[in-house]
Amino acid sequence: MCGLEKACEKTPISGDQFESLVNTVEKAIYDTADGEITSHQIGTIIMDILADTDQIAYVRFASVYRNFTDIESFERELERIKTRLKRSK
Numbered sequence: 661m662c663g664l665e666k667a668c669e670k671t672p673i674s675g676d677q678f679e680s681l682v683n684t685v686e687k688a689i690y691d692t693a694d695g696e697i698t699s700h701q702i703g704t705i706i707m708d709i710l711a712d713t714d715q716i717a718y719v720r721f722a723s724v725y726r727n728f729t730d731i732e733s734f735e736r737e738l739e740r741i742k743t744r745l746k747r748s749k
Contacts (some may be wrong), residue, residue, distance in 0.1 A: 664706060667721035671714050684709055711744055 664672070668678055686707045689697055703725045709716045710718040718741060 663721060663724055664710075667710065667724075668714070669719040670673050673717060675715055677713075681709065681713060711741055712748075715741060715745075 664682070664708050665678070668681070673681065685702075685706055689702060691703065692701065703730065705723060707718060707722055710721055719737065721738060722728075723734065726733065728737070
């Protein structure tokens with residue numbers, strides 16, 4: 661199971677929505693890449709898309725991707741998503 665699948669597990673994201681999410685990630689990668697793309701860039705793309713899709717899946721993915729080592733790093737990530745949500749309203 662990949663990290664994206666694990667992040668979306670037990671969320672309201674349906675199988676069709678997950679497939680659409682994967683397609684969106686793939687399209688964003690192809691649109692961004694000029695040949696090679698780093699795993700960091702892929703992780704950032706996934707996080708950007710998850711932030712707009714499902715907050716819980718975003719935090720789950722971010723917890724592994726950002727490698728939270730303490731509660732403060734987790735809280736900083738929560739603040740990032742709160743700020744992003746405020747800007748999108």
